[in-house]
Amino acid sequence: MEAGQDSAAIEVGGLWKIFGPRADRVLNGPDKDLDPSELRRKTGCTAAVRDVTFTVRPGEMFVVMGLSGSGKSTLVRCLTRLVEPTAGQISIGGEDVRAASPARLRELRRHRVSMVFQHFGLLPHRKVIDNVAYGLEIQGVPRRDRHARAGEILSLVGLDGYADAYPDQLSGGMQQRVGLARALAVEPQVMLFDEPFSALDPLIRRDMQTEVVRLHREVGKTMVFITHDLSEALKLGERIAIMRAGAIVQLGTPEEVVGAPADDYVADFVRDVPRSHVLSLRWISREPEPDERLDGPVLPAATVIRDAVPAVTGSGRPIRVMDGDRLVGVVDRVDILSAMGEAPSARVPEARS
Amino acid sequence: MSGAVATLETPALRRPPRWLVPVAVGVVLLAGYLTMRGTATLPHDDEAAPFLAVNQARDWVDSNRNDNPLFLYGVNYVRIYLGELYAAFETVLFALGWPGLVGVLGALGWLAGGWRLALLGVGGFAALGVLGVWEASVRTLALVLTSVLVALAVGLPLGVRAGRSARVRRALTPVLDVMQIMPTFAYLTPMVLFFGIGPSSATVATLIYAMPVAIRITALAVERVSPTAIEASASLGATRWQTLRKVQLPMARETIALAINQAIMMALSMVVIAALISAPGLGSDIIRGLSRANVGFMLPAGIAIVVMAIVLDRLTMAAAKRERTAQAAPSGPRRYAVAGAIAVAGAVAATLLPARFPDAWILRIGPPVTEAVNWAKFSWYDVTTAIRNVTSDLLLNPLQDVLTSTPWWLVAAAVLALAWWASGPRPALTALACLLGLALLGLWEHSMATLTTVLVAVTVTLMLGLLLGVAAARSRGFSAVQRPLLDAAQTMPSIVYLLPALALFGATRFTAIFASVIYAVPPVVRLVEDGIRGVSPTTVEAALSAGSTGGQLLWKVQLPMARGAILLAANQGIVMTLAMVVVGGMVGAGGLGYDVVTGFSQHSEFGMGFVAGVGTVLLGIMLDRITQGADRRSSPQVRG
Numbered sequence: 002m003e004a005g006q007d008s009a010a011i012e013v014g015g016l017w018k019i020f021g022p023r024a025d026r027v028l029n030g031p032d033k034d035l036d037p038s039e040l041r042r043k044t045g046c047t048a049a050v051r052d053v054t055f056t057v058r059p060g061e062m063f064v065v066m067g068l069s070g071s072g073k074s075t076l077v078r079c080l081t082r083l084v085e086p087t088a089g090q091i092s093i094g095g096e097d098v099r100a101a102s103p104a105r106l107r108e109l110r111r112h113r114v115s116m117v118f119q120h121f122g123l124l125p126h127r128k129v130i131d132n133v134a135y136g137l138e139i140q141g142v143p144r145r146d147r148h149a150r151a152g153e154i155l156s157l158v159g160l161d162g163y164a165d166a167y168p169d170q171l172s173g174g175m176q177q178r179v180g181l182a183r184a185l186a187v188e189p190q191v192m193l194f195d196e197p198f199s200a201l202d203p204l205i206r207r208d209m210q211t212e213v214v215r216l217h218r219e220v221g222k223t224m225v226f227i228t229h230d231l232s233e234a235l236k237l238g239e240r241i242a243i244m245r246a247g248a249i250v251q252l253g254t255p256e257e258v259v260g261a262p263a264d265d266y267v268a269d270f271v272r273d274v275p276r277s278h279v280l281s282l283r284w285i286s287r288e289p290e291p292d293e294r295l296d297g298p299v300l301p302a303a304t305v306i307r308d309a310v311p312a313v314t315g316s317g318r319p320i321r322v323m324d325g326d327r328l329v330g331v332v333d334r335v336d337i338l339s340a341m342g343e344a345p346s347a348r349v350p351e352a353r354s
Numbered sequence: 355m356s357g358a359v360a361t362l363e364t365p366a367l368r369r370p371p372r373w374l375v376p377v378a379v380g381v382v383l384l385a386g387y388l389t390m391r392g393t394a395t396l397p398h399d400d401e402a403a404p405f406l407a408v409n410q411a412r413d414w415v416d417s418n419r420n421d422n423p424l425f426l427y428g429v430n431y432v433r434i435y436l437g438e439l440y441a442a443f444e445t446v447l448f449a450l451g452w453p454g455l456v457g458v459l460g461a462l463g464w465l466a467g468g469w470r471l472a473l474l475g476v477g478g479f480a481a482l483g484v485l486g487v488w489e490a491s492v493r494t495l496a497l498v499l500t501s502v503l504v505a506l507a508v509g510l511p512l513g514v515r516a517g518r519s520a521r522v523r524r525a526l527t528p529v530l531d532v533m534q535i536m537p538t539f540a541y542l543t544p545m546v547l548f549f550g551i552g553p554s555s556a557t558v559a560t561l562i563y564a565m566p567v568a569i570r571i572t573a574l575a576v577e578r579v580s581p582t583a584i585e586a587s588a589s590l591g592a593t594r595w596q597t598l599r600k601v602q603l604p605m606a607r608e609t610i611a612l613a614i615n616q617a618i619m620m621a622l623s624m625v626v627i628a629a630l631i632s633a634p635g636l637g638s639d640i641i642r643g644l645s646r647a648n649v650g651f652m653l654p655a656g657i658a659i660v661v662m663a664i665v666l667d668r669l670t671m672a673a674a675k676r677e678r679t680a681q682a683a684p685s686g687p688r689r690y691a692v693a694g695a696i697a698v699a700g701a702v703a704a705t706l707l708p709a710r711f712p713d714a715w716i717l718r719i720g721p722p723v724t725e726a727v728n729w730a731k732f733s734w735y736d737v738t739t740a741i742r743n744v745t746s747d748l749l750l751n752p753l754q755d756v757l758t759s760t761p762w763w764l765v766a767a768a769v770l771a772l773a774w775w776a777s778g779p780r781p782a783l784t785a786l787a788c789l790l791g792l793a794l795l796g797l798w799e800h801s802m803a804t805l806t807t808v809l810v811a812v813t814v815t816l817m818l819g820l821l822l823g824v825a826a827a828r829s830r831g832f833s834a835v836q837r838p839l840l841d842a843a844q845t846m847p848s849i850v851y852l853l854p855a856l857a858l859f860g861a862t863r864f865t866a867i868f869a870s871v872i873y874a875v876p877p878v879v880r881l882v883e884d885g886i887r888g889v890s891p892t893t894v895e896a897a898l899s900a901g902s903t904g905g906q907l908l909w910k911v912q913l914p915m916a917r918g919a920i921l922l923a924a925n926q927g928i929v930m931t932l933a934m935v936v937v938g939g940m941v942g943a944g945g946l947g948y949d950v951v952t953g954f955s956q957h958s959e960f961g962m963g964f965v966a967g968v969g970t971v972l973l974g975i976m977l978d979r980i981t982q983g984a985d986r987r988s989s990p991q992v993r994g
Contacts, residue, residue, distance in 0.1 A: 111591030122586030
């Protein structure tokens with residue numbers, strides 16, 4: 002990898018994408034702060050991405066979550082300029098994407114960033130193996146080499162024996178595995194996923210999520226994953242950016258998003274998430290009462306609440322929550338039970354990781 | 355329209371009933387007709403100024419053909435090169451001899467779809483010889499190949515560009531729209547002016563006629579390629595050229611093959627008519643037969659053109675479909691070996707057998723057919739004459755009297771009102787402009803005559819088309835019987851429809867009506883049937899579960915929901931009917947079509963023929979605009 006371990010894999014600053022006539026005029030005028038329906042009525046433009054800034058660390062799984070129309074798909078397309086941004090900076094692995102010439106941009110797409118699509122985007126006239134090898138073919142890799150490489154990738158995604166099938170002979174889940182293999186075959190540093198599993202049925206979706214987690218562990222790529230499904234975001238994301246009307250309303254770990262929603266919009270989103278499945282003891286630990294005994298069992302602060310249940314119920318004394326050697330606080334049965342019953346609200350947390 | 359405006363302005367008043375405005379306009383028009391009839395009519399004048407002006411232009415072109423730079427360096431070269439291309443095709447096809455060509459067709463048939471099509475190719479082309487029109491058929495084939503080759507060389511790249519760029523598409527669409535409305539005759543006269551008569555100008559007319567469909571279908575094919583696939587290709591760093599070659603073209607291939615098929619069909623239908631400007635081949639027999647009203651004389655050529663159309667259609671369609679099946683089961687060299695063997699067998703036979711189709715094998719069907727036609731005419735005389743006279747006396751003559759005796763401005767007002775009501779202000783103004791153009795060109799009376807014939811033919815076509823279409827949509831069995839007939843009907847070149855009409859009714863206006871009805875009914879039936887079948891099954895199910903009877907389902911659900919398709923069918927029916935009525939000018943329909951034909955045959959009438967050709971285009975655009983807006987209007991309430 003060219004990018005060092007501390008430098009960011011992707012850096013996005015002040016990114017705007019406005020669709021419609023005279024986008025520049027909107028951007029440089031006062032209209033850009035109008036809310037979406039007002040903006041459309043007044044100028045006929047749609048601001049799909051509004052002043053978005055974030056960085057993705059190398060090897061990170063970064064999830065962008067939002068409802069349909071929130072601009073998340075446009076955002077991910079802006080990263081490699083499949084959609085040309087209106088303003089802002091993008092750098093991938095230290096290279097300024099917005100300044101790249103068409104040739105440089107092609108190089109970037111060929112070797113460093115690849116993408117998986119919601120509706121697969123497979124080529125129905127080609128066999129699976131040739132679909133997977135398509136990116137290599139574009140680069141001019143000789144047929145024998147690219148087929149060898151595509152064969153390896155096919156077994157990595159669990160499609161051994163399907164090399165000579167045509168895409169329409171495969172199920173939806175298998176087709177998306179082909180899409181995944183096509184993106185992996187070019188050995189990119191960054192993979193972009195645009196709602197890759199939305200078109201699949203729930204069981205297959207769960208399999209595929211597990212598959213992506215496994216691949217992320219095995220190949221260690223930087224991944225940007227777009228989804229409208231909160232549970233998918235919480236399951237996969239190391240950090241989650243929540244988008245609404247083109248802007249990021251909150252960016253944080255799953256725990257932060259669930260435990261400390263930035264506003265009512267996010268709070269509404271995470272309302273049905275069982276907090277005890279996401280939050281750690283750190284979020285509910287409290288100062289011990291003066292008369293409390295401090296000789297109960299010890300659990301690390303990062304323990305998910307749900308996992309602490311056996312220890313708490315098995316012990317009459319409060320649990321001591323430790324961050325390394327430091328005592329963060331204590332948690333007893335009442336705390337656990339109320340955490341499991343409580344609905345989240347927009348509030349500033351007492352503790353932050 | 356104004357009903358809605360009134361309601362908007364004075365919401366307190368009750369909305370007037372919807373029929374009020376049309377009825378009021380109708381009453382006003384009727385009153386205008388009754389008081390003003392016979393005034394401000396525009397009778398026909400053979401010496402009208404526009405006709406003479408075109409004659410002068412023709413004389414100028416004739417005398418400057420060999421020293422004006424436009425002709426010297428442009429038009430004349432096109433003429434020479436196309437002429438040579440045609441000659442080359444002709445030479446090669448004749449050099450193959452009849453056994454060689456039949457062998458080649460067999461081989462192509464085998465490659466396209468196995469032994470059935472090989473048999474069709476061999477049998478079909480051998481039949482051309484048996485009918486006694488081998489030489490003419492080969493010339494027609496050469497002309498079709500030349501035209502289609504050039505049409506595709508220009509049309510496919512243009513279509514691909516239009517498919518990839520919305521801007522190119524927007525620029526091309528209006529041009530293609532007008533080209534598709536233009537009746538075939540309108541293409542011919544300008545060709546004579548620039549290219550003279552003969553194979554070259556016939557080629558140009560044919561290729562111009564065949565190109566729009568090639569461009570349109572290719573553009574559609576490329577445009578419809580899944581955007582995700584294109585995006586996926588771009589996301590992997592493919593250049594535009596790589597995406598075109600590896601994604602868009604392969605995914606559009608089947609439809610592009612359809613574009614080629616359609617171009618061939620269009621060309622076949624045009625080369626026959628191009629015989630009017632001395633195109634060689636089968637067309638000249640047919641035109642001669644038509645002008646003498648001699649069915650027996652032209653029947654062999656008519657059958658030959660249909661046979662050729664069917665063979666070429668099935669072969670190209672099968673080739674298009676094969677592309678898909680070939681992927682699943684790649685076939686070995688055996689396929690090519692068999693094809694080669696068939697072709698070689700033909701070539702060997704070509705050296706052994708005489709190149710001329712042996713006279714002894716020719717089946718002379720002309721005389722017996724003439725006898726049969728005469729017998730039919732004689733024995734059905736009462737019936738056919740009765741039909742003809744009743745239609746003429748009750749429909750055609752009164753209608754034509756009304757149209758020609760109405761002041762021109764009243765007709766214009768009626769057209770404007772009708773188009774406004776049906777399609778909205780912009781199409782209405784275009785329609786009005788076309789009508790005024792007809793008046794200015796001195797074509798008023800003949801246009802009204804043609805319009806009369808078209809109106810009657812369209813009424814019959816639509817009634818018949820709706821009836822058959824609804825029947826087919828409601829009964830699978832009926833549809834299964836009807837489909838192959840429609841397929842066959844749509845494969846036939848348009849002029850062939852005049853044959854049975856002529857046999858039954860002789861050279862009269864009624865012949866043109868009969869021919870245009872059988873020409874235009876198949877697409878109307880198909881559109882209506884598809885429209886009704888296209889109604890969402892969920893909606894049909896919902897209506898049935900609410901307890902609708904079959905009739906309620908049809909009237910309250912299927913017909914209203916298929917409205918767009920039905921209106922499109924009406925539009926198509928009108929445009930096709932006009933095209934055929936114009937061609938029917940050759941067999942007694944009179945009007946503009948007759949003027950065009952006269953223009954070809956008489957030197958002094960060239961101007962009138964040319965202008966009448968333009969007139970058919972104006973009439974076509976007018977009729978199209980009156981009806982086209984309807985299908986873009988989602989429901990009558992939207993405009994209110």
